[in-house]
Amino acid sequence: MTVARVAALLLALIVLPFVATPYALHVAIVVLFNVTYTAALYAVLRMGYLSLGHAGFIALGAYTCVILSVRLGVSPWLGIPAGGLVAGLFAWGLGALTLRLRGIYFALAIFAFGEIVTAFFRAFDWFGGPAGIPGVPRPAFLGTPLASHFAFYWPVLVVAVLGIAILYRLQYTRFGAALLTLKTAESERLAESVGIPAARYKTANFVVSCVITGTMGTLHAQYLLFVNPQVFGSTMSTDLLIYAMVGGLAGFWGPILGAGLLTALGEQLFSVGYWKTLVYAAILMVVIMVLPGGLADLPRRLRAHFGAPR
Amino acid sequence: MNPVLEVRGVSKRFGGLAALSEVSFEVARGELLALVGPNGAGKSTLFNTIAGVAPPTAGRILLEGTDVTGKSSHALARLGVARTFQLVTLFRELTVLENVVQGLHRHTRLAVLDGLLGLPRYREDTRRLAERAEGVLALLGIAAHRHERADALPLGIAKLLTVAIALATEPRLLLLDEPAAGLSHDEATRMMDLVAGEVRKRCTVVLVEHNMRIVGNYCDRAVVLQFGRKIYDGAAAGLVHDPAVVDAYLGVAEMDG
Structure with a gap:
């Protein structure tokens, strides 16, 4: 993206809360959550690893923040980086253990991890049990809690923009560029032979993705005012994958586009419950079959089809 | 001056099977050495032990006098050992130029912070890398x-691209695993002319080769392995007259090459 486009987008995001209705602002906040999660998931997909349990790291961030503020009386502000840190520590350990696995084995290991996280919180009353923990406090600014959509929009925007900017620019560091060489075991051997420390890079990238995911998860819990094991369960993990695939995996902006569009649509369907899952699944099937490159590939496909005559 | 590579009494066992038994040899700076042997003689195993993929069970490997035994593949690459693989191995989804740029990884200065902030240094480095990659191509x-x-x-x-990627690392020692295998006569000649010419000017080369014509025409010296033991170490030209080597290869068509 050009500097002008980024500036225009940022300006629009800053102006938005001053002109939007509270409902529109609610949609915008949820879009920012999902867009950030999906961009973080894409960073892992980009190195050839299918994370089927990324919502587990949202849950780790969310619960860390909630336990700290509700059970231990720590400031919700402190809970935000703490959630990211805990998610990152778990990602470090888990990544070191599982990133040597490939394909379906890695995907299922991470899926199992996501299930373990939610099962753990469900199992202990101190962690809220099946009902979760209500009464999650929001951080205060100048003594006033960020109670309104307008007020809470700002920390969400800051974490989303910072997280996405880091993920975007990371692709262009020597570290991020080298991640493209780790997609298969064979190409990983070649990468090692030219001096790329594959295992270290994979773990580091996984940690970055999960720190950003977990940090946003803390704000998510504060926004909902509660956590429970269902919200950040396996459906959330598969939803994130659907966003990324519908948007298209060829570039950085595809998953973000997919997350933005589907989340905005999903919020419209929220009142009719299970329709959301049905519609997401249907859209995914249609996109996979008629537009395998995802929505981001649509302009190119249209140009190819209705191409300007020479 | 120390030899570029010293292999000292290297053995490698897989369970009860001895793939390599006390193999020793040296490679001098600027030399082009062929590693020869029938299938299963242990050539690839030896390559993998030198390149850090599979550490030896016993023995030492020295790079310009420094013990590098047991170092990982990526650590050895940073110390100046590059290699190609017997099966053509590339970064398949990347372009030819991008493949070579990845080979330059250890020479990039794109520190994470420079890239994150998009500093001018980052753009400068990107341009420099592309230029160097073009040079190798x-x-x-x-x-x-x-x-x-x-x-x-x-x-x-x-x-040729596999050699380009390896050469981009600017190695001291380049290990080529059957660079001419599978190529037509003309392609093989082109490859070997390059290896013995431009590539050799830049680094010491050890290659695995079956084809005796290639070994005799292009290489200075040959080390022959059979059943994991060294049975010959000497001039490449004298290879076909050595009784032990002829015996090891008896009936193998490639001898005529």
């Missing part, structure tokens, strides 16, 4: 393919 005569995807290349070009 030109050296091997495959610059015309720069924007083609690696998985779409014909075998001859793909094999």
